[in-house]
Amino acid sequence: QDYRVPAISLFAEENGDGARLTFSDSAEDTRAGGQALAAASIIVHSGLWLLYSKPFFDDDPYVLEPGGYPNLTAWGAKDPAICSMHPIRLGCPVVERAGEPQAVIYEATGFQGRSFAVSRDVYDLRRLPGPPLPTVGSLRVLGGCWVGYEKEGFRGHQYLLEEGEYHDWTQWGGYDEELVSLRLLRTDFSAPALVLFEAMDFEAGGSVELSEALPDTQLAGYGPVTRSIHVLSGVWVAYEGPNFSGEQYVLEKGVYRSCEDWGAADCRIASAQPVLQVRAAPSAPLPQIQLFSEPDFLGDHVCFEDDQSALPAAFVPRSCRVRGGSWTLFDGQAFAGEQHVLSEGEYPTLSAMGCLSSTVIRSLQKVPVFFSEPSIFLHGLECFEGKEIELNNEVRSLQAEGFNNHVLSVRVKGGIWVLCEHGDFRGRQWLLDCTEITSWMTYSGLQHVGSLYPLRQRRIYFRIRSRELERFLSVPDDAEDMKAGRVVLSSPSDQSSSVWYYEEGLIKNQVAPTMSLQVIGPAGKGAKAVLWSQNRMPRQTWSIDSSGRIHSQMFEDMILDIKGGRSYDRDHAIIWDTAEERPTQIWDIQVL
Template identity: 40%
Template sequence: KVNPRPGKMVIYNGVQYGGNKQEIWTDVPDATSWDFPKGILIRIVRGCWMLYEKPDFQGQKHVLEEGETVLSHLWGINNVECSPRKVIIGSIKRVIKDHSIPEIELHPEADRKGTIFYIQNEVPNTEEYGAKLSLSSVIVNSGIWLAYKRPDFEGKFVVLEQGCPPLPKSGAEELDPVKSLRPLKMGGLKVQRPTNPKIIIYEQPFFTGWSMELTENAYNLKMLLDDSRQSQDEEFHGVGSVRVISGLWTAYEKEGYKGHQYLLEEGEYEDWKMWGGFDNGLFSLRYLQAEFTEPSVTLFEESSLENGNHLDTTQEIPDMESVGFGNVVGSIRVNSGVWVVYEQERFFGEQYVLERGVYKAHTDWGGKDKTIMSIRPIQLTEKSNHQKLKQLKAYSKPNFQGVCVDFIAEASINESFVPKSFQVLQGCWLLYSKEEFSGAQHVLEEGHYPDFTFSCWSTTIKSLKPVKYEFSEPSISLFAMDSCKGREVNFQSAVNSVLKKDFGFYTQSIRVKSGLWTMYEEDHFRGRQMLLEPGEIFYWTTFSGWRTVGSLHPVNQPTVFLRIKNRAQDLYLTAIGDLKDSEATQVSVSQKNRKDSQIWYYHRGLLKSKAANRACLSVIGGRDVPGSKVALWSEHGKAHQKWRINRDGTVSSYIGDDLVLDIKGGNYYDKDHIIINLLEHQQTQYWEVEIL
């Protein structure tokens, strides 16, 4: 059983974000009417695509894999120093739609006699198969393959398809012999906008017939549709097609979240075959919420999580036997994220969607037996720099009903609009009971708030603003005397009462060392709220108007992807080297390359690389010595792996507040490498964080 996946491709007019865009979900036989006068920027969110020179998928081809690509020129003009010029696209095709196994035949002997090699994976160097391979020695049985002029997939290449010899202008004549080969493959499961679920179901294939938009779980679609439709002439028999606008969803064959399971990523499903269904039976839907940045799962051979053979993983596994675990899984503990397990290898067969929690037996995840042959997580993918996500939605009625107003920046609320419910789609927001950001405060973290149960103090909101990100581990000190003197208690996590039990503490002054904190006047996170940023408050009662602090907790800021740019050199922090080996990866600065090697995220004091298997930025040697090199290393959480991104633009190490990230400089090969140095306010010690 193949499990198809949707595609998504975005083309921006111009080589920078900000121009008009075309969102593409499926094949485009004729794209010649689209006007791109000054080059294009393309973002492939999902799948592999092909641009064609002419309509109807004819002429020269240009391959596009997942990621970002800038095309200043196309179809034979390769001088990158020329200014961007008009780009004409004839047609567009999505060429990789699932995880079907690619295969080629290699015939080393010229007459195609003798040994034949059947290959299903990349070939970094064809010389390992003996004689030099010409293009005529390569036969494509399935998939799309790229043949390169040099080993390790370097240099010029041509596209090889089943039954389609390379075109005369493709440069194939320059590639004999072929030095390396690799198939095009889809990337992993991913979601862009998990906090804003929206799906549209249609009666008929190809998005026709009646339709219904859903933003919440649907336990029984038949009952829901019967209640909403005025005409009951036709009985509900299933769903013909689906558009997932945003969020991650699981569709079920039967009502009550039972039967066959189908993972629905953001995209279009023109009929039931496109979601891997057995028919159009789809009777319940549920959207998935989780922290998608760092998925983790533990598989147990025995039921009920009993001791014995088990496997911890944070990465996809196409074949369980390849890691020595076998195909029998008796129980599963999902530690974080959302995972999909499959009954067959390479993500084929029945699929079961697993959220955070414990599954003590195969019946808990819906399996008919204990067979699991492959597994993979859903990953959060970064949004484009230009995207102004509607970060907060306010509704005039409870339960997200009535008039909706979107906010993306600080604002005063019009008197004619009285918000009664909220959806925080990205980041954290601070709501005020009075105009000009004054009065009672309410701190809203990412999530949905159907009414005012988050506040027992005020139900009037007159102004609001987003909270700036704070990239540091939370730490706060409360003092029993004014001016941060006297008895001191320090916290790094939530405290539901500082007045009772072990503390009996009446706060008179506060020092916020790092992080953002929500303070409450009463215990158990009740009463008036106030957001505190790093700094000192010498007279708490005067500052707040409260008698003391009842309870407090650090603000849970969602993990975001970053690019980190050096202000002096206008270059980006980049992981270089073997990204598959976290202990062989250096860190330097380089020009913006739009690749994962320049994407980072901050998690519990660690700066992690998206490209290098979540390896952490580390001070090599672990000592507080200026000039020490900084590279990537496997996570261990010690002080020399922890960092604080300060609001002045410096990035300081936990092994010394006066030690900050810097560029080595000089005239040697490693002049662009990263080191720690004493803070001397040099321009190379200041960085800009771009939140994606």
């Protein structure tokens, strides 16, 4: 184990000669003046380093352990370009496949004897199918981060289990051979932060806030006694002794008001470290759903990444996992019949999926990605007349919120919504994207809506390509250093960034996360669109429709366009009235 500050030196010439640059922290873009940093040799002084040939941790990294690398061949590279890098402190637990949990339990040491593959919590090993296992002899963790416990019901000594192989109980740091229950850590591992308090229940007294590993609390001027803990984010492992030794306690986001809450018999905490996740390049989560023929993810299973108009006739799903995106399940073929909308998560039974015990799923369909803020209008009469209810967030029960749930027409202005027959999202469901339903009675057979909610999606990274001009909307790489960044059409290059994302109605570029796409100057045809501080008021939001038009939500009937002509700023983004004769108003959104 190595708990020193990570350090790496890059040299302009082989064998550690020439100009030298030393880094001790993550660098998302090392380029200067558009030129990539070139390294002919490297020395890793401490830590485990991931080096990328592209900025923003894009592409597959080179993984370098402490030691010398006298030439490109030594670390397997053909190109000396190093455009971004990220250190992983040796000794800190790491998870790579947090979204693909799987562990294989073996009866005997050395991966011998009977084995069981598990992908969810195990309350008591002795209750697994077949002859009971008294304990775990050996273990392979293929994906995810797990906690092993000495006793059933997630009690007793705790052991953090990273991805890897454990030949016997000594390799997971056990006090003895007992390991009877397993729990999967289902959480966000990013931006770890926690606060240790000397007093119970966060009362007055000493405290220390951590965002990285601390081998000895006394180094931070904090004593060895901790009576309450607040985990602000991430997953942490706290240790009874210094240098990450002794009894360990796995802490997830939340509050722990006393030592009993984290499973300790006393209040000694002398060191702590976060569980770190090795992240891939920015991308959308791949839509994926796994269907199982038995409850609790048992039996035969099938996995799909695309729409299925007809499932195999002999396969009847009884549980499922949604690994990416949201999906609509139908009890009829060709996407017909009753709908059951599922977002990312685990559904161990038909009931958890919102189905009756007699339901047979016959087809399934991905919910498309969307770029608009949730907005829906419910009307008391047909054709959008009568009383109007405007909603932007979920409502568990219209009646409980004081609304009359009598609804005869519906207009969805933004987002994708799920409308439910009864309160608490029960009963029949209908998935609606931007649409107008003049007669809810004809559409659904009902004259009311019990509850409703907008679907949420993870951050989506994309490029914005002009369908007419076949170039991409881009900004300079140094945009965040300026008050305003130009937004222009260009070909993908190392001098500009064409990767965007959508966040709460704002269109943002990955090189300038504190800025967003905004219109400056007098609001009218030809006004320029630039990157500007996202805190500028009033807030300027956008939506992207299915035809590829990017609408300003502030300036009615104005959409994103390119100026054109022959002037110096002909490639600059502007807003303009919707006009069929301007093909430059149509964009292709290329999800990464």
